[in-house]
Amino acid sequence: MPTIHYTDDTGTTVDVTAKPGDSVMETAVRNGVTGIVAECGGSLSCATCHVFIQEDQVEDLPPMSEMEDEMLYGTAVDREDCSRLSCQIKVTEDMDLHVTTPETQV
Amino acid sequence: MSTPSTAIRPETGLLIIGASQAGVQLAISLRGTGFDEHITLLGEEDHRPYQRPALSKEFLQDTVGKENLIFRSQEYWDEHDIELVKGARIERVEKRPDGSGVAHAADGTEYAFRRLALAVGARARRLELPGADLEGVVYLRSADDALDLKSRLGDVQDVVVVGGGFIGLEAACSLHGMGKATTVLEYGPRLVGRAVGEDTSAYFLQSHRSRGLDIQLDARLARFLDDGEGRVTGVELEDGTVITAQLVLIGVGVIPNTELAEQMGLAVDNGIVVDRHALASDGTTVAVGDVANMPNPLPGAPEGERLRLESVNNAIEHAKIAAYSLTGRREEYAGIPWFWSNQADLKLQIAGLTLGYDSTVVRRDEAKGKFTVLYYRQGQIIAADCINAPLDFMAVRTALGKGQNIPAEAAVDASVQLKSITAERTVDRKVPA
Ligand SMILES: Cc1cc2nc3c(=O)[nH]c(=O)nc-3n(C[C@H](O)[C@H](O)[C@H](O)COP(=O)(O)OP(=O)(O)OC[C@H]3O[C@@H](n4cnc5c(N)ncnc54)[C@H](O)[C@@H]3O)c2cc1C
Ligand code: FES
Numbered sequence: 225m226p227t228i229h230y231t232d233d234t235g236t237t238v239d240v241t242a243k244p245g246d247s248v249m250e251t252a253v254r255n256g257v258t259g260i261v262a263e264c265g266g267s268l269s270c271a272t273c274h275v276f277i278q279e280d281q282v283e284d285l286p287p288m289s290e291m292e293d294e295m296l297y298g299t300a301v302d303r304e305d306c307s308r309l310s311c312q313i314k315v316t317e318d319m320d321l322h323v324t325t326p327e328t329q330v
Numbered sequence: 331m332s333t334p335s336t337a338i339r340p341e342t343g344l345l346i347i348g349a350s351q352a353g354v355q356l357a358i359s360l361r362g363t364g365f366d367e368h369i370t371l372l373g374e375e376d377h378r379p380y381q382r383p384a385l386s387k388e389f390l391q392d393t394v395g396k397e398n399l400i401f402r403s404q405e406y407w408d409e410h411d412i413e414l415v416k417g418a419r420i421e422r423v424e425k426r427p428d429g430s431g432v433a434h435a436a437d438g439t440e441y442a443f444r445r446l447a448l449a450v451g452a453r454a455r456r457l458e459l460p461g462a463d464l465e466g467v468v469y470l471r472s473a474d475d476a477l478d479l480k481s482r483l484g485d486v487q488d489v490v491v492v493g494g495g496f497i498g499l500e501a502a503c504s505l506h507g508m509g510k511a512t513t514v515l516e517y518g519p520r521l522v523g524r525a526v527g528e529d530t531s532a533y534f535l536q537s538h539r540s541r542g543l544d545i546q547l548d549a550r551l552a553r554f555l556d557d558g559e560g561r562v563t564g565v566e567l568e569d570g571t572v573i574t575a576q577l578v579l580i581g582v583g584v585i586p587n588t589e590l591a592e593q594m595g596l597a598v599d600n601g602i603v604v605d606r607h608a609l610a611s612d613g614t615t616v617a618v619g620d621v622a623n624m625p626n627p628l629p630g631a632p633e634g635e636r637l638r639l640e641s642v643n644n645a646i647e648h649a650k651i652a653a654y655s656l657t658g659r660r661e662e663y664a665g666i667p668w669f670w671s672n673q674a675d676l677k678l679q680i681a682g683l684t685l686g687y688d689s690t691v692v693r694r695d696e697a698k699g700k701f702t703v704l705y706y707r708q709g710q711i712i713a714a715d716c717i718n719a720p721l722d723f724m725a726v727r728t729a730l731g732k733g734q735n736i737p738a739e740a741a742v743d744a745s746v747q748l749k750s751i752t753a754e755r756t757v758d759r760k761v762p763a
Contacts, residue, residue, distance in 0.1 A: 246398070250398060253401070253402070254400065254401075254402055254403045254406070255402075255403060255405070255406060256358075256402060256403075256406040256409075256410070258362075263642055263643055263646060264383070264642070264670055265381045265383060265384065265399070265642075266394075266398075267383065267384070267387070267388070267670065267672060268677075269670035269672075269677065269679055270668075270670070271724065291677070291720060294720040294721045294724070295720045295724065297720075297721055297724055297749070298720070298721075298723070298724020298725065298727060298728055330665060
């Protein structure tokens with residue numbers, strides 16, 4: 225089963241078993257992982273699902289769209305090279321992804 | 331007639347009536363603020379609480395399923411001591427001055443509470459015209475409406491959408507994208523007249539027409555036509571024009587569900603009247619989301635200005651205010667209101683409130699299909715409509731949130747990034763008392 229490891233800004237990690245096809249955002253929200261707000265429910269409109277991908281895993285993910293790239297310029301905590309919007313990342317079969325959530329999303 | 335059961339539930343710390351965006355958020359935020367009493371989240375729908383926005387977009391187009399719309403897993407509710415009751419419609423509430431009372435459900439069950447929250451939202455406004463109850467004349471507010479609409483689409487070739495607001499246009503784009511010949515009838519002189527300025531309306535009109543949507547403005551509907559067996563076959567306008575349709579979707583706004591509040595004797599005026607702390611006129615009941623009529627939350631807003639906002643963002647922010655209010659932390663609505671609407675390949679994002687502006691700046695990038703309108707009041711930016719322009723949206727939302735300005739003179743040049751010209755406000759940021 226795919227697993228997503230969510231670490232918050234204080235360093236606490238929650239591991240959540242995910243369903244392939246769901247997004248990394250949906251997996252978090254449904255399980256009440258704090259640190260991801262996701263106001264728009266994944267329609268790439270709010271940028272409140274910002275996460276930092278563990279550096280050595282950035283390359284494993286499909287590249288982002290121009291829209292996601294632009295939205296990342298308005299996140300509450302400034303973007304970094306490993307920033308993604310978690311609603312745009314689909315969970316795959318053997319995913320074992322480590323993400324860190326920013327201090328705030330709004 | 332069966333005799334109603336007289337089940338009496340043990341008293342709950344907070345009874346939230348309405349288990350949708352605002353009610354769900356209130357429960358979640360209360361746990362976040364340390365409220366430790368038992369919470370009962372009760373709604374009349376038979377679905378687990380779900381998000382509405384996709385109903386006219388991704389869900390209608392079958393790109394997301396029902397499961398993806400569910401807010402939280404059952405484990406979450408269990409772990410947080412939030413009891414979820416589905417399929418329960420509250421018909422009457424008896425309330426005592428200290429805030430406690432009993433809510434009576436249609437099935438006879440009584441829910442005793444120490445505090446009450448009304449998150450009962452709004453319902454689709456009905457069109458009272460001849461033929462309005464024909465088979466095939468439908469509305470879109472709930473998951474059941476959307477499931478019903480989807481189940482009807484099979485044999486449908488022509489659709490009429492009555493109403494050129496957000497819901498009407500989103501649904502029209504979805505249906506058009508699914509191959510249905512779609513006509514939008516708008517009563518007013520322009521699209522989305524209630525929520526965006528004229529330039530944005532014009533942009534929508536031109537884009538939607540160019541993709542093949544038939545849009546008729548100033549269209550006066552006279553009646554729905556039928557096949558003699560109770561099924562709709564089209565509509566007739568006041569000027570006699572007949573438009574064929576096997577399905578007519580009506581999206582002409584919503585009416586706040588204020589009946590319970592009225593029965594309880596709370597002040598009601600286009601929604602339940604609440605103060606800055608989301609408290610209704612009895613001083614103890616909180617009312618949140620689409621159903622609440624609240625003071626304009628924006629800093630510097632004219633004194634006494636009130637509004638009822640119909641958006642996810644408002645439901646969330648307003649629920650947070652109510653959570654603070656219920657836990658004795660009287661913080662005020664702080665977030666900047668924002669909204670989105672996806673219509674075919676147009677992504678609209680609105681930051682701020684387009685109220686009382688005195689000038690605008692239009693930024694257009696034809697090549698990239700970007701279109702932004704900035705709204706100003708006395709030289710200070712107060713809102714923006716951004717179409718396919720997330721950079722502009724993000725810059726404005728951030729500036730508004732920080733109480734900054736984006737000077738109009740510099741913003742006129744569409745090649746300039748708004749972020750780079752954001753400046754301190756020239757007008758004082760007046761924080762409401
Ligand atoms: C098709 C559609 C698309 C939308 N798209 C967007 C969008 O893109 N962006 C955006 O920001 N907003 C959008 N919205 C608006 C957004 O969904 C609403 O603003 C939001 O749902 C309001 O939440 P609420 O909880 O206040 O009210 P509601 O969602 O209306 O929920 C109220 C709930 O209370 C229940 N209820 C009412 N009376 C009783 C009673 N007596 N007893 C028990 N239960 C009761 C109702 O059944 C309902 O479930 C859309 C809405 C629709 C319908
Ligand atoms: S959930 Fe809104 S952008 Fe990801």
